[in-house]
Amino acid sequence: MRYKKYNRRKQEIPVDDLVSRLQGGERVALAQAITLVESNSEYHFEKAQDILQSITNPANPSVRIGITGVPGVGKSTFIDTFGMYLCEKGLKVAVLAVDPSSQVSKGSILGDKTRMERLARHKQAFIRPSPSSGTLGGVNRKTRETILLCEAAGFDVILIETVGVGQGEFVVRSMVDFFLLLVLTGAGDELQTMKKGIMELPDLIVVNKADGDNLNKAIKAEHEYNTILHFLKPYTEGWTTKAMRASALKEIGIEEIWKTVERFFSTTKENGVFSNRRMQQKKDWLYDMIKEQLAYQFFHHPLIKEKIPFIEKGVLDGEKTVANSVEQLIAAFMNAKGLG
Amino acid sequence: MRYKKYNRRKQEIPVDDLVSRLQGGERVALAQAITLVESNSEYHFEKAQDILQSITNPANPSVRIGITGVPGVGKSTFIDTFGMYLCEKGLKVAVLAVDPSSQVSKGSILGDKTRMERLARHKQAFIRPSPSSGTLGGVNRKTRETILLCEAAGFDVILIETVGVGQGEFVVRSMVDFFLLLVLTGAGDELQTMKKGIMELPDLIVVNKADGDNLNKAIKAEHEYNTILHFLKPYTEGWTTKAMRASALKEIGIEEIWKTVERFFSTTKENGVFSNRRMQQKKDWLYDMIKEQLAYQFFHHPLIKEKIPFIEKGVLDGEKTVANSVEQLIAAFMNAKGLG
Numbered sequence: 001m002r003y004k005k006y007n008r009r010k011q012e013i014p015v016d017d018l019v020s021r022l023q024g025g026e027r028v029a030l031a032q033a034i035t036l037v038e039s040n041s042e043y044h045f046e047k048a049q050d051i052l053q054s055i056t057n058p059a060n061p062s063v064r065i066g067i068t069g070v071p072g073v074g075k076s077t078f079i080d081t082f083g084m085y086l087c088e089k090g091l092k093v094a095v096l097a098v099d100p101s102s103q104v105s106k107g108s109i110l111g112d113k114t115r116m117e118r119l120a121r122h123k124q125a126f127i128r129p130s131p132s133s134g135t136l137g138g139v140n141r142k143t144r145e146t147i148l149l150c151e152a153a154g155f156d157v158i159l160i161e162t163v164g165v166g167q168g169e170f171v172v173r174s175m176v177d178f179f180l181l182l183v184l185t186g187a188g189d190e191l192q193t194m195k196k197g198i199m200e201l202p203d204l205i206v207v208n209k210a211d212g213d214n215l216n217k218a219i220k221a222e223h224e225y226n227t228i229l230h231f232l233k234p235y236t237e238g239w240t241t242k243a244m245r246a247s248a249l250k251e252i253g254i255e256e257i258w259k260t261v262e263r264f265f266s267t268t269k270e271n272g273v274f275s276n277r278r279m280q281q282k283k284d285w286l287y288d289m290i291k292e293q294l295a296y297q298f299f300h301h302p303l304i305k306e307k308i309p310f311i312e313k314g315v316l317d318g319e320k321t322v323a324n325s326v327e328q329l330i331a332a333f334m335n336a337k338g339l340g
Numbered sequence: 341m342r343y344k345k346y347n348r349r350k351q352e353i354p355v356d357d358l359v360s361r362l363q364g365g366e367r368v369a370l371a372q373a374i375t376l377v378e379s380n381s382e383y384h385f386e387k388a389q390d391i392l393q394s395i396t397n398p399a400n401p402s403v404r405i406g407i408t409g410v411p412g413v414g415k416s417t418f419i420d421t422f423g424m425y426l427c428e429k430g431l432k433v434a435v436l437a438v439d440p441s442s443q444v445s446k447g448s449i450l451g452d453k454t455r456m457e458r459l460a461r462h463k464q465a466f467i468r469p470s471p472s473s474g475t476l477g478g479v480n481r482k483t484r485e486t487i488l489l490c491e492a493a494g495f496d497v498i499l500i501e502t503v504g505v506g507q508g509e510f511v512v513r514s515m516v517d518f519f520l521l522l523v524l525t526g527a528g529d530e531l532q533t534m535k536k537g538i539m540e541l542p543d544l545i546v547v548n549k550a551d552g553d554n555l556n557k558a559i560k561a562e563h564e565y566n567t568i569l570h571f572l573k574p575y576t577e578g579w580t581t582k583a584m585r586a587s588a589l590k591e592i593g594i595e596e597i598w599k600t601v602e603r604f605f606s607t608t609k610e611n612g613v614f615s616n617r618r619m620q621q622k623k624d625w626l627y628d629m630i631k632e633q634l635a636y637q638f639f640h641h642p643l644i645k646e647k648i649p650f651i652e653k654g655v656l657d658g659e660k661t662v663a664n665s666v667e668q669l670i671a672a673f674m675n676a677k678g679l680g
Contacts, residue, residue: 045663045667049661049663049664052661052663052664053659053660053661053664057658141662141663144662145661145663194573195573196537196540196573196575197536197537197540199571199572200536200537224571227567228568228571231539231564231568232536232539233534233535233536235536279656282655282656282662283652283655283656285662286651286652286655286662286665286666289662289663289666290638290666290669290670291631291635293666293667293670294634294635294638294670294673295631295634297670297674298630298634311626312623312626315622315623315626316619316622316623318397319393320393321389321392321393321485322481322484322622322625322626322629323385323389323392323481323485323629324389324392324393325626326626326629326630326633327385327633329630330630330633330634330637333634334637337673337674337675337676
């Protein structure tokens, strides 16, 4: 395991060397840098931050695409087919996963590279399973930083897959330029099982498995989704979210999807939405992470950990008011901070 | 102004006395207690909390209804007509407003009681304009506490109005049992101007102004909204959100609305959703207020206020990493003991 090497500090690679190899497109260097980013150790954290501070922005910004859909919709097959199409166009493709529910890296989503058999073997592709969460910002930070590393290593397209668990879709939406929702036929049934607000996130809906006996149902679903989209406000200013159909398995409709993505990027780069969004995402990331870390420090403070169960019980039983309880807790924390 | 009285501490009314008068249904006592709740002074805050801690829960829990809709939809007329209908049924009705955008109480929403002319004069009704925000929890806390005071004073129905500004609808949704969205005819156009996610909040959609020449358009809109609702997940478990039409001006359809509200309460009280929701709302309120106050302490800390503009610039310019900046800021805050 490469990871072990980093536990023995003597053998470690200097940051400068790692950065130049990474920027030269060396996959081993990229994998090592990501391992540092994903580590939960304070020491690796510092080193990873040094690397991130040293890398320069790529000349051409990459294309960051989020992909989601319920289990069984065919996400792996779609990414395999779509990724292969992009590789064959000469593009370098990185596939990352976000799984906010994973406490330990079980490789549950993408660890099994056989899920994307062809893409996993392609020399222009790089597949990385979902990181585990940790104390220094969790899955969210690690994925964002991994995107930056992949871009520095020259990857043109970053595909970020998420399962429909917890806040996965919203987290991924906040780190990509373009968001694609994969769906199946039977819009009504499927929409009932989707989480609230999901329908308002995508820049494109793709009805997958539009082949063979399923084709007519897919055409109907495409129409239904377009009807609903007509009533919803598109996520991206100046862009109309549409539904289209495809078959990842039969490789039908893949080129049309890519053309839509290209049209999206030319539109949003021209009207300024692309760069505004990237800037805003960076700012949101800063403030979100501050609040996340602040809450972490608070709720993990020994004093608060001791008090909170009594406070919660008192409030729910109606013995204490919410505002008073909050005031007391915050005051106790502000006086005892240094202890944490 | 009654408010001034409280600034002269000598003349103040003891908590016990105020509480017993308030629970006896005395309107003056209720108004005084709300003024304390709304005050931004630390001293009044303590006193308000004493009152809140002293009041006992009403024997029959009240009905908390949130009402929203775009400007021009006829919210005032609707509340006037709906409120009068309820008063005539023998119920006591309180009308509150939430306007998260109001920094100072301009009485912008409900201050002008002529907006609800008939209801404002009715002895069973109580109308209170939107409070201003402040440092001890803001509009959100003040409205929640005012609800509790109104309930202790024996009001049966609490109507909470919000304008479609900022997070108003989401804030109100988090403090009510039932949420009503007022709309106009022309679903497609209107939906395009609504904020993302609004359509997934209500327990009932009412197409207002369904009278005269507008009736046919209202019937069409009712149908369109029901089509969209069919594809969305209802907000309340075990309840199907439907659209219906009404005319607040002509007093048509008001009884049907109240029957729907009654059916909602009997359903959700039977399946446990009502009490679970109230419990969860209280818990969410506690944790939301903790995070809000924590962020307030942080961003108002002199050390952070000084550092944050440089940090933000460094991050946006790409000179510093997000994670590193956050770590430094949090460490500085945690070490800056007692300064806050």
